[in-house]
Structure formats: structure tokens, C-alpha cells
Amino acid sequence: MIETIHNWLYSTMPQGVASIVEMILIALAYLGFFAIAGLFLVLMERKVAAWFQLRIGPNRVGFYGSLQTMADALKLLSKELTGTAKADKFLYNLAPYFVIISALMGLAVFPFTKDIQAFDINIGIFFLIAISSIGVIGILLGGWASNNKFALIGAMRSGVQAISYELSIGLSLLTMILITGSLQLSEIVEVQKNGWLIIQGHIPAIIAFMIYMIAGTAETNRAPFDMVEAESELGAGFHTEYSGMKFAYFFLAEFINMFIIAAIATTVFFGAWLSPFGITESIPWLGVFWFLGKTLVLIFLMMWFRWTFPRLRIDQLLTLEWKYLLPINLVNIVIMALIVWLNLTIKF
Amino acid sequence: MALREKNNKPNSLKTNNLELGTQNMKPETINSNFKSEEYQINMGPQHPATHGVLNLLLTIDGETIKKVEPDLGYIHRSIEKMCERDSYQQIVHLTDRMDYLSSNINNEAVCLAVENALELEIPERVKVIRTIIGELTRISSHCLWWGVMGMDVGALSTFFYGFRDREMLNDIFEETCGARLTMNYNVPGGLMLDIHPNFVKRVKKFVTHFKTKIPEYDRLLTENVIFQKRTKGVGVLSKEDAISFGVSGPVARASGYSCDVRKYHPYSALDKVTFNESLKTEGDTFARYQVRIQELWESLSIVEQLIDNIPEGEYRVKTNAVIKLPKGEFFQKVETARGEFCVYIISTGTKSPYRLKFRSPGFSNLSVLNHIAVGGKIGDLVAILATLDLVIPDIDR
Amino acid sequence: MSYFSDIYKGIKTLLTGMSVTGKYFLTSRKGAITQQYPDNRATLKMFDRFRGEVIMPHNENNEHRCTGCQKCEIICPNGTIEIIWDRGIDEETGKKKKKIDQFVYHLSMCTMCALCIDVCPTDAIIWGQNFENSVYDRTKLTRVLNEPESKLMPGVED
Numbered sequence: 091m092i093e094t095i096h097n098w099l100y101s102t103m104p105q106g107v108a109s110i111v112e113m114i115l116i117a118l119a120y121l122g123f124f125a126i127a128g129l130f131l132v133l134m135e136r137k138v139a140a141w142f143q144l145r146i147g148p149n150r151v152g153f154y155g156s157l158q159t160m161a162d163a164l165k166l167l168s169k170e171l172t173g174t175a176k177a178d179k180f181l182y183n184l185a186p187y188f189v190i191i192s193a194l195m196g197l198a199v200f201p202f203t204k205d206i207q208a209f210d211i212n213i214g215i216f217f218l219i220a221i222s223s224i225g226v227i228g229i230l231l232g233g234w235a236s237n238n239k240f241a242l243i244g245a246m247r248s249g250v251q252a253i254s255y256e257l258s259i260g261l262s263l264l265t266m267i268l269i270t271g272s273l274q275l276s277e278i279v280e281v282q283k284n285g286w287l288i289i290q291g292h293i294p295a296i297i298a299f300m301i302y303m304i305a306g307t308a309e310t311n312r313a314p315f316d317m318v319e320a321e322s323e324l325g326a327g328f329h330t331e332y333s334g335m336k337f338a339y340f341f342l343a344e345f346i347n348m349f350i351i352a353a354i355a356t357t358v359f360f361g362a363w364l365s366p367f368g369i370t371e372s373i374p375w376l377g378v379f380w381f382l383g384k385t386l387v388l389i390f391l392m393m394w395f396r397w398t399f400p401r402l403r404i405d406q407l408l409t410l411e412w413k414y415l416l417p418i419n420l421v422n423i424v425i426m427a428l429i430v431w432l433n434l435t436i437k438f
Numbered sequence: 439m440a441l442r443e444k445n446n447k448p449n450s451l452k453t454n455n456l457e458l459g460t461q462n463m464k465p466e467t468i469n470s471n472f473k474s475e476e477y478q479i480n481m482g483p484q485h486p487a488t489h490g491v492l493n494l495l496l497t498i499d500g501e502t503i504k505k506v507e508p509d510l511g512y513i514h515r516s517i518e519k520m521c522e523r524d525s526y527q528q529i530v531h532l533t534d535r536m537d538y539l540s541s542n543i544n545n546e547a548v549c550l551a552v553e554n555a556l557e558l559e560i561p562e563r564v565k566v567i568r569t570i571i572g573e574l575t576r577i578s579s580h581c582l583w584w585g586v587m588g589m590d591v592g593a594l595s596t597f598f599y600g601f602r603d604r605e606m607l608n609d610i611f612e613e614t615c616g617a618r619l620t621m622n623y624n625v626p627g628g629l630m631l632d633i634h635p636n637f638v639k640r641v642k643k644f645v646t647h648f649k650t651k652i653p654e655y656d657r658l659l660t661e662n663v664i665f666q667k668r669t670k671g672v673g674v675l676s677k678e679d680a681i682s683f684g685v686s687g688p689v690a691r692a693s694g695y696s697c698d699v700r701k702y703h704p705y706s707a708l709d710k711v712t713f714n715e716s717l718k719t720e721g722d723t724f725a726r727y728q729v730r731i732q733e734l735w736e737s738l739s740i741v742e743q744l745i746d747n748i749p750e751g752e753y754r755v756k757t758n759a760v761i762k763l764p765k766g767e768f769f770q771k772v773e774t775a776r777g778e779f780c781v782y783i784i785s786t787g788t789k790s791p792y793r794l795k796f797r798s799p800g801f802s803n804l805s806v807l808n809h810i811a812v813g814g815k816i817g818d819l820v821a822i823l824a825t826l827d828l829v830i831p832d833i834d835r
Numbered sequence: 836m837s838y839f840s841d842i843y844k845g846i847k848t849l850l851t852g853m854s855v856t857g858k859y860f861l862t863s864r865k866g867a868i869t870q871q872y873p874d875n876r877a878t879l880k881m882f883d884r885f886r887g888e889v890i891m892p893h894n895e896n897n898e899h900r901c902t903g904c905q906k907c908e909i910i911c912p913n914g915t916i917e918i919i920w921d922r923g924i925d926e927e928t929g930k931k932k933k934k935i936d937q938f939v940y941h942l943s944m945c946t947m948c949a950l951c952i953d954v955c956p957t958d959a960i961i962w963g964q965n966f967e968n969s970v971y972d973r974t975k976l977t978r979v980l981n982e983p984e985s986k987l988m989p990g991v992e993d
């Protein structure tokens with residue numbers, strides 16, 4: 091189908107116009123996906139949280155509450171945008187866009203199936219890591235500009251957190267790249283046709299995956315690393331002073347970031363759209379479901395963390411990173427290098 | 439700071455520091471260039487961690503707490519003054535509204551004081567029922583505390599698990615006396631109503647249910663490595679300090695100060711039961727947590743010992759419609775879920791007290807806050823606040 | 836070495852915690868503790884001793900049991916009860932007798948302490964189980980408990 095649209099565009103229009111139109115169409119498609127994914131994840135979080143906590147969860151709007159987040163989004167849209175008197179208005183208004191746009195950009199490089207991938211750039215993983223750390227600037231700006239001490243503490247915490255956990259994310263992904271030998275996401279998937287990387291790389295890969303999940307949870311500022319919001323300590327943290335749609339941007343971005351973290355893990359560790367043992371190899375479009383399915387499982391895992399664990403303290407957060415994750419990670423890379431060098435990877 | 443000094447003496451940094459090196463500079467000057475600034479922040483009166491309208495004025499340096507000043511009085515209702523106007527039956531219901539989580543134990547304290555003054559002979563049945571309900575109140579209060587403790591350190595699900603178990607207790611209370619929180623079930627002379635026929639059955643059901651739940655509390659929170667890291671060694675209160683600050687209840691017992699009123703001055707039927715006073719010596723947040731979990735077991739065992747043999751008899755002795763205490767001073771202390779609660783009545787022989795003083799555990803327990811929280815992080819303060827288990831109306835009265 | 840045992844123990848306790856919540860997740864269908872309140876109105880029954888509001892039951896002849904002794908008014912800690920009374924002629928004995936004109940109950944001030952019900956010698960007032968007491972106009976919270984034209988039940992003495 092994508093092929094036909096592509097051909098049709100190029101046959102009816104001059105090439106330049108056609109490519110621009112195509113880009114806009116793709117952007118719109120991704121925006122739509124972004125909105126739906128965000129709304130769905132919020133609903134999922136609420137339902138999952140409710141089930142963990144012996145509650146029922148949203149069940150009024152729509153079938154079993156399926157339209158609840160839609161209603162919430164409409165409510166947030168119609169709300170007044172308030173702000174503090176001495177806020178730095180420009181930065182204050184800029185912050186939510188930083189957060190949401192960086193989240194949105196990350197989505198572009200994922201291989202949902204063999205054919206559905208907006209950009210297959212050759213530095214895919216690097217791009218993702220870079221993009222995902224831009225979001226924190228938004229949080230810093232928001233916390234600083236809103237002229238609220240609680241928000242400022244939250245923002246500073248977020249800066250500290252991002253700087254440290256960025257490392258672990260990068261290194262744990264690097265461990266896996268030793269096997270693939272490429273940063274390009276499509277090639278990483280290609281390599282996994284001989285078995286998902288978590289199986290190919292066995293022990294070091296599992297360690298890398300665990301580190302990645304921990305660091306990823308921290309990167310998205312979710313419990314047990316939700317120092318940034320820490321509602322029992324800071325009220326609402328960096329977005330204390332945001333209301334209405336601006337708050338919704340922060341809120342949605344958190345979920346999209348979660349999706350991105352889970353999607354990276356799916357791509358790098360669990361073979362993206364590849365089905366287990368190639369059972370649906372003959373029907374390529376089923377890849378989308380495999381991709382989303384695996385991602386959702388990982389997202390569920392992150393939600394499970396959130397609704398079980400207590401929050402760390404800020405210094406423990408740093409201890410965990412610098413004393414545990416980072417050394418283990420470095421050793422892990424060496425082990426992985428040895429394994430790749432000695433050809434000890436498991437391949438089918 | 440550094441910037442401001444730079445502006446004052448524009449060349450000093452450039453020339454002096456670099457060329458003269460450090461030996462010509464006083465250490466203070468070096469430090470003052472890099473001194474971080476302290477700032478103040480109001481935690482409360484509307485803040486999730488203070489569990490009520492308590493305002494904490496924090497002086498912090500980055501994340502480190504330099505000073506905590508509790509600012510009280512947001513929910514002061516002058517209950518002690520109201521007591522001077524009210525009759526003794528009416529005073530009981532005011533104590534519900536102080537430490538509302540141990541309302542029944544507070545009621546008991548006033549009733550015991552009045553009964554002692556009148557030298558009333560209280561039937562055994564009343565004593566046993568009072569003790570059972572008192573211990574159930576303690577369990578219910580600790581259930582709530584556990585849930586909120588988990589929530590304060592960031593584990594959100596504990597709140598619902600704690601409240602699920604508390605709900606069973608609330609139903610028991612509601613069935614017997616009609617109210618869930620502010621019970622006002624004790625009256626001078628006994629109980630307002632006899633226990634509901636379902637009471638024993640329901641309590642037994644609760645005991646069996648709850649015995650399976652405390653280990654679950656342990657697995658979910660107590661053993662959790664993050665939780666232990668958050669609480670161990672945080673907010674250490676030494677035994678000496680505990681005594682000199684007048685701390686009582688689980689907070690004091692966690693510091694190794696054995697002060698259980700139930701053991702030393704048993705009231706109602708507490709002299710008939712055997713139980714251990716839960717003691718810890720570490721005095722940190724985790725010890726306070728463990729003491730409370732231990733108390734859950736002890737209270738359960740007290741309830742179990744009594745529930746099967748509630749003696750038959752009257753549930754109330756008749757008192758005069760207008761209770762007049764003899765001239766004199768009367769004192770009674772009890773152990774609520776938070777510590778030592780004392781009632782001190784000065785009577786001039788009229789129908790209401792001349793002066794009535796409540797000693798509430800929360801107030802003294804709050805007084806150690808500045809002592810133990812300084813030097814910690816904001817997250818520590820929240821954990822400490824949670825294990826001090828403050829009920830703000832109890833502090834303000 | 837304690838470094839690695841720390842990590843091992845840490846991960847183990849975290850997984851134990853997750854198993855607890857995970858168990859609840861799987862049994863969430865049965866274990867939900869939510870009361871779906873306005874939906875379960877039909878089945879929601881309060882306990883018989885539940886303190887909802889003070890009511891004064893009347894029998895089919897529009898008779899209540901309140902003699903107007905004012906004990907409840909005196910015991911009430913916050914002036915929730917106001918009894919407006921009158922003296923009427925008792926039909927049987929012909930003597931003058933106290934009777935209530937209006938038994939005014941300010942629900943907004945009541946602390947549900949149950950002292951009035953406890954003290955009433957004739958059990959004229961009891962607890963009602965209605966707990967849906969919210970209204971848009973607070974004057975609606977001031978109620979006259981005795982029905983208009985109601986009389987004292989014959990034979991009730993204090």
C-alpha cells in the first residue's frame with residue numbers, strides 16, 4: 091500500500107513536490123500514531139495500576155473506560171493555562187515543546203516492519219540516544235523558568251539523573267552493537283534473523299538488557315527513579331506550575347519516552363518485527379504486531395516496576411549508577427568483546 | 439555569590455588568586471567564592487508528605503536539610519478550653535477528634551480517668567471489650583501508617599493494600615458502634631452499646647486474614663532493598679535524646695527506650711494478657727518501621743487471647759445523668775498507636791473540669807524532627823516524617 | 836565479594852516485591868476492593884447501627900414518642916438539637932403537660948456522637964441509615980424531626 095501511494099505521488103507530481111508531500115504525509119501519520127500511542131499508554135497505565143492496586147480503574151467513558159484518556163485530553167485542552175507571575179515567560183512556554191518534540195523525533199527511526207520505517211539512517215542508535223537526552227533540557231527549562239523552588243529542585247535532579255544514566259544507556263547499547271557491528275537499525279534487525287540478540291549474546295546480553303531497563307526507567311523519569319516529580323517530596327516537581335495542555339505535553343511525552351525506551355529495547359534485544367522462530371515470516375505485515383507486542387510487554391514491565399518499588403533517594407540514584415551500573419557495564423563490554431572475538435555467540 | 443564578589447572587586451580574581459596562589463589567601467576567602475547558598479522553602483501546609491495541615495519551614499542547601507522549623511496551629515480548635523465548658527460525657531467525643539486514628543483509645547483514657555475519680559467498679563466484660571477494640575484500633579492505625587509510609591517513600595501500591603485491611607476493621611467498628619473513625623463508643627461507666635452479635639465472628643475472620651497479610655507487607659516493602667537503603671541509618675535518634683525530648687510510643691521504643699504504658703501501667707484488661715514490648719536499639723527510620731510491624735503481631739496476639747473469652751455481664755454501669763467529679767486532680771495515661779496519651783483533670787466538684795490537659799504523643803514526637811532530620815536529604819525528611827507517624831490534629835488539638 | 840552478594844540480594848528482594856504485586860495483578864478480577872458507589876445503591880446496605888442522621892420515627896397514627904424532656908438538647912455538645920415546646924392539656928388527665936412543638940435538628944452541626952440517642956429516656960429518636968446528606972442549600976440541613984400535627988404516643992412517660 092505504501093508502495094502504491096509512493097508511486098502514485100511520484101507519477102502525478104514533479105519530483106520535488108512529491109517528496110515534500112510524501113514527507114508531510116509521513117509526518118502526519120507519525121503524529122497520528124503519536125497521539126494514539128500516547129492516549130493508549132496513559133489508559134494502559136491507569137488500568138494496569140488499578141489492577142496492581144486491587145482497583146477497577148477507569149470504566150465509565152466508553153467501553154470499559156476505553157475513551158477515558160480521550161475525555162481527559164479534551165478536558166486538559168479546554169483548561170486555562172496558568173502561570174506564575176515572575177516566570178520567565180519565553181522559556182516557560184518553550185519547555186513543553188522541547189520535551190514533546192524530542193520525544194516525537196525519536197519515533198521516526200524505528201523499523202516497525204521491514205517496510206515501515208521513516209528514516210533508516212546509518213547512525214540510528216546514536217541518533218536515538220542523542221534525541222532522548224534533549225528532552226531533559228525541556229525539563230530543566232521548565233523547572234527553572236517557572237520560578238518555583240520545588241520545580242527548580244525537580245529540574246536539577248533531572249539534570250543530574252540524565253547526565254549519569256545517559257552513560258549506562260549508551261554503554262549497554264554499545265555492548266549489543268559489538269555483535270551487530272552497525273548502528274543502523276535495519277541492519278541490527280537483519281543480524282537478528284539468526285536469533286535475537288539477547289539470545290545471541292547470552293549472558294552479557296542479559297546483563298546489558300537489565301542495565302538498559304534500569305537506566306531506561308531512570309531516563310524516562312519513572313518510578314523508582316521519579317526523583318523529578320517525587321510527589322511525596324516535591325509536590326509535582328518540575329511541572330508544578332504547568333496547567334492545561336502544557337501539562338498534558340509533559341505528561342504525554344513521558345509516555346512516548348517510555349514507548350521509545352521500550353522500542354529501542356525491542357529493536358536491539360528482541361529482534362524488532364521478527365517473529366519468534368520465524369513463525370510468521372511469510373506474512374511480513376504481521377511484523378507490526380510483533381514489534382508493538384514486544385514493546386508493550388516491555389512497557390508493562392516498566393509499569394510493574396513503577397507500581398511496586400519505592401523511590402530511591404537522589405544520592406542513592408547516583409551511587410547505583412556510578413558504583414554499580416557503570417563498572418558492571420564496562421566489564422560487560424569487555425566480556426562481550428571477548429565473546430564476539432572468540433565467536434562464542436549463539437547463532438541458529 | 440561568586441558573581442557578586444567578582445563585581446565588587448573586578449580584578450581580584452584575575453590577578454590575586456592566580457598569581458599569588460593560595461598561601462596568601464585565608465581559607466575563608468577560598469570557600470566563600472564557592473559557597474552555596476541556603477534557601478528556605480515551605481513544605482506544607484498543603485503538601486503530600488505532611489499528612490495534614492502542618493507547615494515545615496525548611497532551610498536547605500541544595501538537597502541537604504540545614505534546619506526544620508515546624509509551624510503549628512493550622513488546625514487548632516482549642517479542645518482543652520472546650521472541655522472546660524463541657525460535661526464529662528461530652529468531653530469523650532472531643533478526644534475522637536484529636537488523634538482520630540486511635541480515637542477509641544483516646545476515649546478510653548478519658549473514661550478511665552472519670553471512672554477512677556468516681557471509683558466506679560467497671561465490669562470485666564467492659565474491660566475486655568475495650569482492650570480488644572483498643573488493639574484493633576492500633577492495628578487499623580498501623581495499617582494506615584504502613585500504606586502511607588510506602589507511599590511516602592514512593593511505593594504507591596502499599597497504600598491500597600494497607601487500606602484494604604483497614605477497611606475490614608472499619609466495618610467491624612461500624613457494625614458495633616455505628617461509626618468508622620470517630621467512634622465515641624466509650625462512655626464513663628462502660629460502653630455505649632453492647633458488641634454486635636457478629637463482632638466475635640468478624641474479628642476472628644480478620645485475625646486469620648491479617649496473619650497472612652503481614653508477611654506480605656514484609657515481602658513487598660520491608661525486605662525491599664530500595665526501602666532498606668532509604669530507611670537504614672536515616673534519622674537516627676539515640677536513647678538519651680529520645681528520653682530528653684519526651685518521645686514516646688513506637689518512636690521511642692525504636693531507640694531502645696522501653697516505655698510501653700500497656701506494660702508498665704496496664705489498664706483495662708491489659709494485665710490479663712501476655713505480650714512482648716517490641717523494642718529495637720538502632721533508633722533509625724527502619725527500626726521505627728520494624729517496631730510498628732512487630733506491634734501489629736503483638737496486637738493481633740492480644741486480640742486472639744481475649745476474643746474467645748469475653749466474659750458475660752453488664753456492658754455499662756449506671757452513672758448519674760450529670761457526672762460530677764469529686765474535688766481533686768485525676769490522671770490517666772494510655773498507650774495510643776502513636777505513644778503515651780495522658781489526661782489530667784483538675785476538678786472543683788462541678789459538672790465540668792476546672793482545667794483539663796491532654797498530653798498528646800504527636801506533639802513530643804514532632805519535637806525531635808529538627809534534631810534528627812538535619813543533615814539528611816529532602817527524601818530522608820519525608821521518610822522520617824512518615825515513621826514519626828504524625829497526626830496533625832493530635833499535635834494542634 | 837559483598838559487592839556481588841549485595842547485587843544478588845538486591846535483585847532477589849526486588850523480584851519478591853514484584854511477585855507480590857504480580858499476584859494481585861493476576862487475581863485483580865476477583866480481588867477488587869473498589870465500591871462502585873452510585874451504581875451499587877440498590878445493594879448497598881448500611882449496618883443497622885450506622886450513624887447517618889438522627890430521625891424520629893412516627894407510627895401510622897402520626898404519633899411519636901418524644902415527651903419534650905429536653906435531655907437530648909442538654910447533652911448535645913454543640914447545640915444541634917433545639918426543642919421548641921409548649922404546654923398543652925393532656926386529654927386523659929386534664930393536667931397541663933409539656934409537649935413539643937418543633938424538634939429542630941441542625942444536621943450541619945451534628946458530630947454523630949450518639950449522646951442524644953443514648954440519653955433519650957423514651958427512645959424517641961434513633962439513628963437513620965441515610966448517609967446521602969448532601970444538599971445544595973444549607974438551610975435544608977436544618978430539619979424539623981416531628982411531623983406536622985404529630986402527637987405524643989399515648990402511654991409514653993419519661
Ligand code: SF4
Pocket residue numbers: 889910911912913914915916944945946947948949950951952
Ligand atoms: S449525635 Fe451528638 S451532636 Fe448530633 S444531635 Fe446527637 S448529641 Fe448532638
Ligand code: SF4
Pocket residue numbers: 900901902903904905906907908918954955956957958959960
Ligand atoms: S427526644 Fe428524647 S430526650 Fe429528647 S426531648 Fe424527646 S424524649 Fe426527651
